[in-house]
Amino acid sequence: MKKKIIFPLIAxxxxxxxxxxxxxxxxxxGDKEQxxxxxxxxxxxxxxxxxxxxxELLDSGVLDKVSNPPAVLFVSRxxxxxxxxxxxxxxxxxxxxxxxxxxxxxxxxxxxxxxGYGQKNDFMNDQKNTGVPDFTLSGKIIETIDRAGNTSRHxxxxxxxxxxxxxxxxxxxxxxxxxxxxxxxxxxx
Amino acid sequence: xxxRIYLSLAGIGLLAxxxxxxxxxxxxxxxxxxxxxxxxxxxxxxxxLNRKVSIVGVNxxxxxxxxxxxxxxxxxxxxxLQRFSYRFEWFDANGMQVNNALSASIPDQIEGKxxxxxxxxxxxxxxxxxxxxxxxxx
Numbered sequence: 634m635k636k637k638i639i640f641p642l643i644a645x646x647x648x649x650x651x652x653x654x655x656x657x658x659x660x661x662x663g664d665k666e667q668x669x670x671x672x673x674x675x676x677x678x679x680x681x682x683x684x685x686x687x688x689e690l691l692d693s694g695v696l697d698k699v700s701n702p703p704a705v706l707f708v709s710r711x712x713x714x715x716x717x718x719x720x721x722x723x724x725x726x727x728x729x730x731x732x733x734x735x736x737x738x739x740x741x742x743x744x745x746x747x748x749g750y751g752q753k754n755d756f757m758n759d760q761k762n763t764g765v766p767d768f769t770l771s772g773k774i775i776e777t778i779d780r781a782g783n784t785s786r787h788x789x790x791x792x793x794x795x796x797x798x799x800x801x802x803x804x805x806x807x808x809x810x811x812x813x814x815x816x817x818x819x820x821x822x
Numbered sequence: 823x824x825x826r827i828y829l830s831l832a833g834i835g836l837l838a839x840x841x842x843x844x845x846x847x848x849x850x851x852x853x854x855x856x857x858x859x860x861x862x863x864x865x866x867x868x869x870x871l872n873r874k875v876s877i878v879g880v881n882x883x884x885x886x887x888x889x890x891x892x893x894x895x896x897x898x899x900x901x902x903l904q905r906f907s908y909r910f911e912w913f914d915a916n917g918m919q920v921n922n923a924l925s926a927s928i929p930d931q932i933e934g935k936x937x938x939x940x941x942x943x944x945x946x947x948x949x950x951x952x953x954x955x956x957x958x959x960x
Contacts, residue, residue, distance in 0.1 A: 662926055663909075663925075663927040681926065681928055684924040687943075688943050691889055692885075694886065696887075697886065727923055727924060730923040731922075734923055734945050735945055735947075736946055820960075
Protein backbone atom coordinates (compact mmCIF):
# COMPACT_ATOMS: atom_id res chain seq x y z
CA MET A 634 0.00 0.00 0.00
CA LYS A 635 2.83 2.32 1.00
CA LYS A 636 4.67 1.54 -2.25
CA LYS A 637 1.57 2.43 -4.20
CA ILE A 638 1.63 5.90 -2.69
CA ILE A 639 5.40 6.50 -2.85
CA PHE A 640 5.91 5.53 -6.53
CA PRO A 641 3.40 8.00 -7.97
CA LEU A 642 4.88 10.71 -5.75
CA ILE A 643 8.41 9.99 -7.04
CA ALA A 644 7.10 9.90 -10.60
CA UNK A 645 5.44 13.29 -10.12
CA UNK A 646 8.65 15.03 -8.93
CA UNK A 647 10.19 15.60 -12.41
CA UNK A 648 6.91 17.14 -13.58
CA UNK A 649 6.81 19.47 -10.60
CA UNK A 650 10.45 20.50 -11.16
CA UNK A 651 9.80 20.86 -14.88
CA UNK A 652 6.93 23.20 -14.13
CA UNK A 653 9.26 25.48 -12.17
CA UNK A 654 11.72 25.83 -15.04
CA UNK A 655 11.76 29.05 -17.07
CA UNK A 656 11.45 28.71 -20.82
CA UNK A 657 14.12 30.50 -22.84
CA UNK A 658 13.02 33.90 -24.05
CA UNK A 659 14.53 37.19 -25.18
CA UNK A 660 14.99 39.91 -22.59
CA UNK A 661 15.82 43.58 -22.78
CA UNK A 662 18.71 45.07 -20.86
CA GLY A 663 17.38 46.86 -17.81
CA ASP A 664 13.95 45.25 -17.83
CA LYS A 665 12.13 43.83 -14.81
CA GLU A 666 13.52 40.34 -15.38
CA GLN A 667 17.15 41.35 -15.10
CA UNK A 668 19.37 39.21 -12.92
CA UNK A 669 20.97 41.05 -10.02
CA UNK A 670 24.18 39.37 -8.90
CA UNK A 671 25.42 40.61 -5.58
CA UNK A 672 29.09 39.78 -6.14
CA UNK A 673 29.30 40.65 -9.82
CA UNK A 674 28.88 43.62 -12.14
CA UNK A 675 25.81 43.00 -14.32
CA UNK A 676 25.24 44.43 -17.79
CA UNK A 677 22.68 46.94 -16.44
CA UNK A 678 25.32 48.24 -14.00
CA UNK A 679 27.56 49.27 -16.90
CA UNK A 680 24.58 50.97 -18.54
CA UNK A 681 23.72 52.82 -15.32
CA UNK A 682 27.31 53.91 -14.75
CA UNK A 683 27.67 55.07 -18.36
CA UNK A 684 24.32 56.87 -18.15
CA UNK A 685 25.36 58.79 -15.04
CA UNK A 686 28.78 59.66 -16.48
CA UNK A 687 27.41 60.96 -19.80
CA UNK A 688 24.67 62.93 -18.06
CA GLU A 689 27.17 64.62 -15.74
CA LEU A 690 29.70 65.22 -18.51
CA LEU A 691 27.18 66.80 -20.90
CA ASP A 692 25.66 68.81 -18.05
CA SER A 693 29.07 70.19 -17.04
CA GLY A 694 29.46 71.89 -20.44
CA VAL A 695 33.19 71.19 -20.47
CA LEU A 696 33.03 69.68 -23.97
CA ASP A 697 31.57 72.94 -25.31
CA LYS A 698 34.64 74.91 -24.23
CA VAL A 699 36.96 73.70 -27.01
CA SER A 700 37.99 76.27 -29.61
CA ASN A 701 37.10 74.05 -32.56
CA PRO A 702 34.04 71.92 -31.70
CA PRO A 703 33.26 69.08 -31.54
CA ALA A 704 35.84 68.08 -28.95
CA VAL A 705 38.23 65.29 -29.93
CA LEU A 706 38.33 62.62 -27.26
CA PHE A 707 40.75 59.77 -26.74
CA VAL A 708 39.33 56.98 -24.59
CA SER A 709 42.25 55.95 -22.46
CA ARG A 710 42.65 53.23 -19.88
CA UNK A 711 40.02 52.13 -17.38
CA UNK A 712 41.77 50.38 -14.51
CA UNK A 713 39.99 47.38 -13.08
CA UNK A 714 40.58 47.27 -9.32
CA UNK A 715 37.86 44.74 -8.64
CA UNK A 716 38.45 41.11 -7.81
CA UNK A 717 36.82 39.94 -11.00
CA UNK A 718 37.68 39.87 -14.66
CA UNK A 719 35.64 42.50 -16.44
CA UNK A 720 35.46 43.91 -19.94
CA UNK A 721 35.86 47.67 -19.53
CA UNK A 722 34.78 48.21 -23.16
CA UNK A 723 31.23 47.55 -21.97
CA UNK A 724 31.49 50.87 -20.14
CA UNK A 725 33.63 52.92 -22.53
CA UNK A 726 31.78 51.97 -25.71
CA UNK A 727 28.47 53.10 -24.22
CA UNK A 728 30.04 56.42 -23.23
CA UNK A 729 31.70 56.87 -26.63
CA UNK A 730 28.47 56.14 -28.48
CA UNK A 731 26.42 58.51 -26.34
CA UNK A 732 28.98 61.31 -26.77
CA UNK A 733 29.15 60.75 -30.53
CA UNK A 734 25.34 60.82 -30.75
CA UNK A 735 25.26 64.07 -28.78
CA UNK A 736 27.43 65.79 -31.42
CA UNK A 737 29.53 67.25 -28.62
CA UNK A 738 32.55 65.01 -29.15
CA UNK A 739 34.24 62.69 -31.60
CA UNK A 740 36.56 59.94 -30.51
CA UNK A 741 39.90 58.97 -31.99
CA UNK A 742 40.01 55.64 -33.75
CA UNK A 743 42.49 52.79 -33.59
CA UNK A 744 41.39 51.52 -36.99
CA UNK A 745 44.62 51.40 -39.11
CA UNK A 746 42.70 51.92 -42.38
CA UNK A 747 41.12 55.15 -41.13
CA UNK A 748 44.48 56.33 -39.79
CA GLY A 749 46.14 55.54 -43.15
CA TYR A 750 43.52 57.53 -45.09
CA GLY A 751 43.95 60.40 -42.64
CA GLN A 752 47.71 60.47 -43.21
CA LYS A 753 47.24 60.24 -46.98
CA ASN A 754 44.77 63.11 -46.86
CA ASP A 755 47.23 65.24 -44.86
CA PHE A 756 50.02 64.45 -47.35
CA MET A 757 47.89 65.28 -50.41
CA ASN A 758 46.77 68.58 -48.88
CA ASP A 759 50.26 69.35 -47.58
CA GLN A 760 48.98 69.48 -44.05
CA LYS A 761 50.46 68.22 -40.82
CA ASN A 762 47.86 66.80 -38.49
CA THR A 763 49.22 66.66 -34.97
CA GLY A 764 46.65 64.03 -34.08
CA VAL A 765 46.51 65.29 -30.51
CA PRO A 766 43.02 65.00 -29.04
CA ASP A 767 41.51 67.76 -26.91
CA PHE A 768 40.76 65.42 -24.02
CA THR A 769 41.53 61.97 -22.74
CA LEU A 770 39.03 59.94 -20.76
CA SER A 771 40.40 57.58 -18.14
CA GLY A 772 38.96 55.86 -15.12
CA LYS A 773 38.98 53.20 -12.49
CA ILE A 774 36.48 50.66 -11.19
CA ILE A 775 36.80 49.86 -7.49
CA GLU A 776 34.98 47.19 -5.51
CA THR A 777 34.40 47.30 -1.77
CA ILE A 778 32.81 44.43 0.14
CA ASP A 779 31.09 44.59 3.53
CA ARG A 780 29.69 41.56 5.29
CA ALA A 781 27.36 41.05 8.23
CA GLY A 782 26.44 37.43 8.83
CA ASN A 783 25.11 35.93 5.61
CA THR A 784 24.41 39.32 4.09
CA SER A 785 27.04 40.92 1.92
CA ARG A 786 27.14 44.34 0.30
CA HIS A 787 29.24 44.90 -2.81
CA UNK A 788 29.75 48.48 -3.88
CA UNK A 789 31.21 49.18 -7.28
CA UNK A 790 32.59 52.69 -7.71
CA UNK A 791 33.02 53.86 -11.28
CA UNK A 792 35.45 56.80 -11.37
CA UNK A 793 35.95 58.66 -14.63
CA UNK A 794 38.08 61.69 -15.33
CA UNK A 795 38.43 63.95 -18.34
CA UNK A 796 41.89 65.38 -18.83
CA UNK A 797 42.85 68.37 -20.96
CA UNK A 798 45.79 67.41 -23.19
CA UNK A 799 46.87 71.04 -23.68
CA UNK A 800 47.23 71.86 -20.00
CA UNK A 801 47.58 68.39 -18.52
CA UNK A 802 44.86 69.28 -16.02
CA UNK A 803 41.90 67.20 -15.03
CA UNK A 804 38.87 69.24 -16.09
CA UNK A 805 36.02 66.95 -15.09
CA UNK A 806 35.51 64.02 -12.78
CA UNK A 807 32.51 61.78 -12.47
CA UNK A 808 31.68 59.08 -9.98
CA UNK A 809 28.87 56.58 -9.80
CA UNK A 810 28.50 54.10 -6.98
CA UNK A 811 26.39 51.03 -7.51
CA UNK A 812 25.67 49.10 -4.34
CA UNK A 813 24.12 45.66 -4.18
CA UNK A 814 23.18 43.92 -0.99
CA UNK A 815 21.71 40.53 -0.25
CA UNK A 816 22.36 36.95 0.59
CA UNK A 817 21.98 35.64 -2.96
CA UNK A 818 21.40 36.81 -6.50
CA UNK A 819 17.88 37.59 -7.63
CA UNK A 820 15.76 38.54 -10.64
CA UNK A 821 14.17 41.98 -10.81
CA UNK A 822 14.97 45.62 -10.11
CA UNK B 823 -6.40 38.59 29.12
CA UNK B 824 -7.13 42.02 27.64
CA UNK B 825 -3.71 43.20 28.76
CA ARG B 826 -2.06 40.38 26.82
CA ILE B 827 -3.96 41.32 23.65
CA TYR B 828 -3.02 45.00 24.00
CA LEU B 829 0.64 44.14 24.59
CA SER B 830 0.68 41.85 21.54
CA LEU B 831 -0.93 44.56 19.38
CA ALA B 832 1.55 47.14 20.66
CA GLY B 833 4.39 44.75 19.83
CA ILE B 834 3.08 44.26 16.30
CA GLY B 835 2.67 48.02 15.93
CA LEU B 836 6.26 48.62 16.98
CA LEU B 837 7.50 46.01 14.52
CA ALA B 838 5.48 47.60 11.73
CA UNK B 839 6.85 51.06 12.53
CA UNK B 840 10.44 49.78 12.69
CA UNK B 841 10.50 49.56 8.87
CA UNK B 842 9.42 53.19 8.47
CA UNK B 843 11.92 56.02 8.21
CA UNK B 844 10.79 59.41 7.09
CA UNK B 845 12.80 62.45 6.08
CA UNK B 846 12.87 65.89 7.68
CA UNK B 847 13.97 68.74 5.42
CA UNK B 848 14.89 72.40 5.63
CA UNK B 849 15.40 74.85 2.76
CA UNK B 850 15.61 78.58 2.08
CA UNK B 851 12.13 80.12 2.11
CA UNK B 852 12.93 82.97 -0.29
CA UNK B 853 13.87 81.25 -3.51
CA UNK B 854 16.39 82.91 -5.85
CA UNK B 855 15.93 80.50 -8.73
CA UNK B 856 12.73 80.25 -10.74
CA UNK B 857 11.72 76.87 -12.04
CA UNK B 858 10.29 76.75 -15.53
CA UNK B 859 7.40 74.37 -14.79
CA UNK B 860 5.84 72.66 -17.77
CA UNK B 861 2.28 71.42 -18.19
CA UNK B 862 2.47 67.65 -18.13
CA UNK B 863 0.23 64.89 -19.43
CA UNK B 864 0.16 61.79 -17.27
CA UNK B 865 -0.90 58.24 -18.04
CA UNK B 866 -1.29 56.31 -14.79
CA UNK B 867 -1.64 52.57 -15.29
CA UNK B 868 -0.07 51.51 -12.00
CA UNK B 869 -2.27 53.18 -9.40
CA UNK B 870 -0.39 51.39 -6.64
CA LEU B 871 2.90 53.06 -7.59
CA ASN B 872 1.18 56.41 -8.09
CA ARG B 873 -0.30 56.20 -4.59
CA LYS B 874 3.13 55.54 -3.15
CA VAL B 875 5.41 57.69 -5.31
CA SER B 876 3.65 60.58 -6.97
CA ILE B 877 4.87 63.09 -9.53
CA VAL B 878 4.78 66.60 -8.06
CA GLY B 879 5.90 68.56 -11.11
CA VAL B 880 8.15 68.75 -14.13
CA ASN B 881 10.44 71.62 -15.09
CA UNK B 882 12.82 72.08 -17.99
CA UNK B 883 15.75 74.26 -18.94
CA UNK B 884 17.73 74.77 -22.12
CA UNK B 885 21.39 75.44 -21.27
CA UNK B 886 23.87 76.93 -23.80
CA UNK B 887 24.85 73.41 -24.89
CA UNK B 888 21.39 73.12 -26.50
CA UNK B 889 20.67 69.84 -24.73
CA UNK B 890 17.22 69.93 -23.15
CA UNK B 891 17.37 69.26 -19.41
CA UNK B 892 14.32 67.84 -17.67
CA UNK B 893 13.81 67.62 -13.93
CA UNK B 894 10.98 65.67 -12.33
CA UNK B 895 10.01 66.17 -8.69
CA UNK B 896 8.76 63.05 -6.94
CA UNK B 897 7.20 62.60 -3.54
CA UNK B 898 6.95 59.46 -1.48
CA UNK B 899 3.51 59.58 0.09
CA UNK B 900 4.15 56.59 2.30
CA UNK B 901 6.23 56.37 5.44
CA UNK B 902 8.45 53.59 4.12
CA LEU B 903 11.24 53.44 1.55
CA GLN B 904 10.03 52.81 -1.99
CA ARG B 905 12.05 51.39 -4.87
CA PHE B 906 11.30 52.11 -8.48
CA SER B 907 13.03 52.52 -11.80
CA TYR B 908 12.61 55.18 -14.45
CA ARG B 909 13.50 55.65 -18.07
CA PHE B 910 13.66 58.79 -20.19
CA GLU B 911 12.53 58.74 -23.81
CA TRP B 912 13.29 61.60 -26.18
CA PHE B 913 11.55 62.86 -29.32
CA ASP B 914 12.64 65.22 -32.09
CA ALA B 915 10.70 68.16 -33.58
CA ASN B 916 8.69 65.74 -35.74
CA GLY B 917 7.67 63.63 -32.79
CA MET B 918 9.96 60.78 -33.80
CA GLN B 919 11.65 58.92 -30.98
CA VAL B 920 15.38 59.55 -30.85
CA ASN B 921 17.61 56.52 -30.49
CA ASN B 922 19.42 56.75 -27.20
CA ALA B 923 22.49 54.65 -26.46
CA LEU B 924 21.76 55.00 -22.76
CA SER B 925 18.08 54.20 -22.61
CA ALA B 926 18.28 51.56 -19.87
CA SER B 927 15.99 51.81 -16.86
CA ILE B 928 17.65 53.51 -13.92
CA PRO B 929 16.92 51.96 -10.53
CA ASP B 930 16.26 54.46 -7.76
CA GLN B 931 14.74 54.67 -4.30
CA ILE B 932 13.03 57.29 -2.18
CA GLU B 933 12.75 57.46 1.58
CA GLY B 934 9.45 57.79 3.40
CA LYS B 935 7.76 61.19 2.90
CA UNK B 936 10.81 62.38 0.95
CA UNK B 937 10.73 64.86 -1.92
CA UNK B 938 13.24 63.95 -4.58
CA UNK B 939 14.36 65.20 -7.98
CA UNK B 940 15.46 63.07 -10.89
CA UNK B 941 16.81 64.60 -14.05
CA UNK B 942 17.62 63.67 -17.58
CA UNK B 943 19.56 65.32 -20.37
CA UNK B 944 18.57 64.98 -24.00
CA UNK B 945 20.97 62.79 -25.98
CA UNK B 946 21.36 65.46 -28.69
CA UNK B 947 20.24 69.04 -29.45
CA UNK B 948 17.50 67.83 -31.85
CA UNK B 949 15.42 66.49 -28.94
CA UNK B 950 12.45 68.74 -28.24
CA UNK B 951 10.06 66.54 -26.25
CA UNK B 952 10.37 63.85 -23.64
CA UNK B 953 8.54 61.14 -21.76
CA UNK B 954 9.50 59.55 -18.45
CA UNK B 955 8.34 56.06 -17.53
CA UNK B 956 8.19 54.77 -13.97
CA UNK B 957 8.00 51.14 -12.93
CA UNK B 958 7.65 49.87 -9.38
CA UNK B 959 10.42 47.53 -8.26
CA UNK B 960 9.64 43.98 -7.18
